[in-house]
Amino acid sequence: MTQYIIRRLIHSVIIVWGCATLVFFLIRAIPGDPVIQMLGPEYTPEAAEAMRHKLGLDESVITQYFRWLGNILQGDLGSSITGAETVRGAILSGLPKTMSITLLAFLIATLIAVPTGVLAALRRNSFADFAVSLVAFVGVSMPSFWFGIILILIFSVQLNWLPSLGYASFTEDGAWEWLKHLILPSLAIGAGYSAILMRFVRAGLLEALSSDYIRTARSKGLSERRVVIIHGLRNSLIPVVTVAGIQVALLLSGTVVIETVFSIRGIGRILVGAIFDKDYPMVQGTILLITVIFVLANLVVDITYTLLDPRIKYG
Amino acid sequence: MTERIDWSALSGPHVSRRTLLTLAMASGAVGYAARLNGAWATSRLPTRLQDVPQGGTLRLGMGITDIPTLDPAQETTGIIAGEILSNIFSGLVQFDSELGIIPDLAEDWTISDDGLVYTFTLRSALTFHNGDPLTASDLIYTYERTTDPEFASPHANKLQLITDIAAPDDTTLIITQSAPYAPFLATACSRGPGRALNPIPKTVIDEIGNEGFGRTPVGCGPFKVVPDSVELASGLELVAFEDWYGGRPPLDSIEISVIPEVSSRLSAMESGDIDMLDIVPAIGVDRLAANDQFTIVEAPGTNWWGLRMNLTRPPWDNPDARMAVARAIDRADFNEKAFLGKVVECVGPIAPAFGWVYQDPETVTSPQAYNLEQAKQLAEKAGLADAKPKLMLQSDDPRPAENLRNQLAEIGLDVELDLVNTTAYFERWDAGDYDMNITGSVVDADPDDNVWNYFYSEGPWNTHGYSNPEVDELLVAERTTSDQEERAAIFQQIQTIAQQDAPFAFLYHEPDRTAFISSVQGYVPIPEQRYLETIWLEGE
Numbered sequence: 001m002t003q004y005i006i007r008r009l010i011h012s013v014i015i016v017w018g019c020a021t022l023v024f025f026l027i028r029a030i031p032g033d034p035v036i037q038m039l040g041p042e043y044t045p046e047a048a049e050a051m052r053h054k055l056g057l058d059e060s061v062i063t064q065y066f067r068w069l070g071n072i073l074q075g076d077l078g079s080s081i082t083g084a085e086t087v088r089g090a091i092l093s094g095l096p097k098t099m100s101i102t103l104l105a106f107l108i109a110t111l112i113a114v115p116t117g118v119l120a121a122l123r124r125n126s127f128a129d130f131a132v133s134l135v136a137f138v139g140v141s142m143p144s145f146w147f148g149i150i151l152i153l154i155f156s157v158q159l160n161w162l163p164s165l166g167y168a169s170f171t172e173d174g175a176w177e178w179l180k181h182l183i184l185p186s187l188a189i190g191a192g193y194s195a196i197l198m199r200f201v202r203a204g205l206l207e208a209l210s211s212d213y214i215r216t217a218r219s220k221g222l223s224e225r226r227v228v229i230i231h232g233l234r235n236s237l238i239p240v241v242t243v244a245g246i247q248v249a250l251l252l253s254g255t256v257v258i259e260t261v262f263s264i265r266g267i268g269r270i271l272v273g274a275i276f277d278k279d280y281p282m283v284q285g286t287i288l289l290i291t292v293i294f295v296l297a298n299l300v301v302d303i304t305y306t307l308l309d310p311r312i313k314y315g
Numbered sequence: 316m317t318e319r320i321d322w323s324a325l326s327g328p329h330v331s332r333r334t335l336l337t338l339a340m341a342s343g344a345v346g347y348a349a350r351l352n353g354a355w356a357t358s359r360l361p362t363r364l365q366d367v368p369q370g371g372t373l374r375l376g377m378g379i380t381d382i383p384t385l386d387p388a389q390e391t392t393g394i395i396a397g398e399i400l401s402n403i404f405s406g407l408v409q410f411d412s413e414l415g416i417i418p419d420l421a422e423d424w425t426i427s428d429d430g431l432v433y434t435f436t437l438r439s440a441l442t443f444h445n446g447d448p449l450t451a452s453d454l455i456y457t458y459e460r461t462t463d464p465e466f467a468s469p470h471a472n473k474l475q476l477i478t479d480i481a482a483p484d485d486t487t488l489i490i491t492q493s494a495p496y497a498p499f500l501a502t503a504c505s506r507g508p509g510r511a512l513n514p515i516p517k518t519v520i521d522e523i524g525n526e527g528f529g530r531t532p533v534g535c536g537p538f539k540v541v542p543d544s545v546e547l548a549s550g551l552e553l554v555a556f557e558d559w560y561g562g563r564p565p566l567d568s569i570e571i572s573v574i575p576e577v578s579s580r581l582s583a584m585e586s587g588d589i590d591m592l593d594i595v596p597a598i599g600v601d602r603l604a605a606n607d608q609f610t611i612v613e614a615p616g617t618n619w620w621g622l623r624m625n626l627t628r629p630p631w632d633n634p635d636a637r638m639a640v641a642r643a644i645d646r647a648d649f650n651e652k653a654f655l656g657k658v659v660e661c662v663g664p665i666a667p668a669f670g671w672v673y674q675d676p677e678t679v680t681s682p683q684a685y686n687l688e689q690a691k692q693l694a695e696k697a698g699l700a701d702a703k704p705k706l707m708l709q710s711d712d713p714r715p716a717e718n719l720r721n722q723l724a725e726i727g728l729d730v731e732l733d734l735v736n737t738t739a740y741f742e743r744w745d746a747g748d749y750d751m752n753i754t755g756s757v758v759d760a761d762p763d764d765n766v767w768n769y770f771y772s773e774g775p776w777n778t779h780g781y782s783n784p785e786v787d788e789l790l791v792a793e794r795t796t797s798d799q800e801e802r803a804a805i806f807q808q809i810q811t812i813a814q815q816d817a818p819f820a821f822l823y824h825e826p827d828r829t830a831f832i833s834s835v836q837g838y839v840p841i842p843e844q845r846y847l848e849t850i851w852l853e854g855e
């Protein structure tokens with residue numbers, strides 16, 4: 001197992017390097033000159049030339065690439081070319097926000113998806129199954145930004161219960177303030193996610209419940225509760241965990257829109273803003289981070305398989 | 316055009332306010348302004364700030380996507396300079412409600428007869444936020460920093476005429492230029508737009524560097540930055556500067572939040588998460604006005620927008636083709652459909668905020684006025700039937716472009732919308748790689764800012780190939796004439812020629828609207844600026 005993890009980590013480094021390199025050249029292939037955009041109304045050819053020189057953008061792309069790679073290996077992600085921020089600073093300020101939203105959304109989604117999925121599977125073709133499926137369809141089809149705006153109108157504007165914007169730090173502002181600012185954005189993306197997850201829980205559990213081992217468990221006289229939770233649910237979780245792993249990455253990208261709606265500057269908004277501004281170092285740094293998270297999430301998923309199903313072994 | 320050598324008109328401490336108002340009345344601009352809002356006529360800083368309730372926090376929501384930097388010499392976004400930096404940094408001079416020039420750090424100034432030497436007298440005992448004294452030598456350092464090629468400030472060009480800068484004593488600053496340049500005070504020395512010379516403390520730069528200064532600047536304005544609060548692109552907190560020369564501002568602090576999404580800004584106002592919305596978008600005006608908890612204050616904008624046609628490409632090399640387009644646009648329909656009726660018809664590149672030169676559209680007959688029949692005749696004469704021009708636009712709001720496309724179909728033009736991303740848009744904008752685009756000017760301190768840039772043959776934004784020697788001559792004259800009355804006449808002459816030559820079909824001006832909850836008091840509107848030291852909160 002340890003050997004497997006080490007091997008996977010080595011593969012991961014290669015994948016991350018490949019992605020980072022691809023992004024480095026792709027972002028430069030997109031039409032548009034960041035210096036011209038940055039100067040905006042103050043543009044003159046002389047000012048643009050001076051700024052290009054200052055930012056090192058007048059050097060060849062290959063020189064820029066190796067300098068960037070060398071800096072990365074020393075742990076230096078560089079500085080934004082369009083603003084006064086360091087990439088590291090932006091990531092350190094954005095990551096807790098995005099992770100908080102993502103994890104809470106994941107929690108909300110799981111808390112909704114597992115019980116409703118189990119209910120729908122156990123009462124197959126009943127009214128409950130139909131109702132849960134209908135809600136799930138609505139959840140999947142509903143754009144998160146629209147749902148976010150609706151949540152703001154109800155819970156912030158009408159009821160005045162929760163703030164409509166911003167983020168509060170857990171350590172500085174306290175747990176309640178932190179949670180208050182996270183509930184609406186997390187719910188906005190968690191709802192759609194729970195709908196997808198719920199469909200997998202339902203399908204997985206239905207398949208598991210029709211298996212021979214379930215019949216055996218029932219014939220041994222185990223309680224229905226034990227049959228469903230220990231034997232049925234656990235065995236139905238492999239596809240659910242697979243989907244969850246992929247969805248964590250999707251949740252990260254889902255936060256892009258929701259961070260804009262709720263005026264929270266997490267990783268998503270940093271990345272999108274940087275792409276629009278062609279802020280090369282910021283795009284490279286944030287995508288590097290997202291790649292690392294994606295690769296690690298996949299690794300965690302693979303390891304979780306072994307916990308769920310002891311028959312799976314890596315070596 | 317003869318050059319007037321009456322530079323005393325621009326000497327301080329109040330520049331030509333009387334002249335400006337007289338001219339504004341003559342042109343009907345005051346009537347226009349008075350219709351907009353009673354607060355518009357209020358002069359600045361009349362209130363004794365210590366007599367109003369002290370304390371409290373103003374939560375200000377701003378409609379921007381991020382704050383690239385807080386260094387005035389590097390910031391290129393006019394809104395950030397006018398709304399945030401103008402509260403952290405002072406200029407030598409500042410603006411009053413009519414964009415007249417009044418003292419800021421300099422309590423007085425004189426300009427030599429030849430218009431080349433500016434002598435500023437600074438207030439005594441000025442300090443930076445960190446307690447360091449602010450003297451004339453700090454302005455010299457600031458000049459050297461802004462013009463340092465290695466620093467690459469985008470505002471260095473505003474100081475390019477300076478040949479000498481000297482500080483004979485702590486409160487005297489003498490700036491010598493190689494040629495007279497009438498907009499110098501407004502564009503290079505003012506609080507907000509004139510950020511090239513907003514004083515920067517050398518000791519702080521030595522300590523934290525230019526990059527650090529962009530995040531946690533030390534200024535000398537009425538509010539200072541709370542360093543730990545700064546999260547560029549999310550917001551920051553400012554607190555009252557106790558030792559500001561004008562006295563401590565009534566507010567304890569200002570919390571600035573960046574709110575990129577329009578609907579989120581309006582909801583934040585309605586849910587009570589912010590007390591002030593910096594700019595009310597057209598779609599939010601009726602929504603907020605319907606709520607009696609809010610006050611919307613409106614000032615005339617310094618902006619204008621037009622449909623630009625590239626004269627280097629057919630069919631726009633033909634003046635008839637351009638005039639056909641200009642006359643085919645029903646501005647009232649455009650206003651209604653693209654902006655819900657919330658903008659003001661525009662007849663030329665002089666914005667309503669410049670009361671001393673602006674002409675009310677109702678008093679001016681423009682050759683570009685809507686006349687579909689004439690437009691059709693001109694289109695036929697110019698052979699526009701087969702033309703398929705592309706209208707280049709960014710992706711933010713396609714409605715204005717879509718409305719124009721529909722209107723221009725009436726004269727047989729098949730306009731294709733050419734939607735491109737922001738960086739590509741600006742690159743093509745600067746390279747002149749477009750048939751048409753909607754462009755104009757946003758935050759200006761003087762009409763020269765953009766009229767020169769768009770209409771001078773070699774103007775930096777003139778990528779559409781417009782060249783008229785008469786306009787060039789008038790523009791040079793406007794820059795070298797000190798008499799505002801004469802400058803106004805020159806600008807109006809330029810506007811008349813621009814209407815006739817029609818490199819632009821002039822479209823609209825957007826009024827400068829800001830909204831507050833009703834407990835916010837004392838705000839004095841200055842077009843496109845948000846000077847917040849006069850604000851107090853009722854009930855504090």
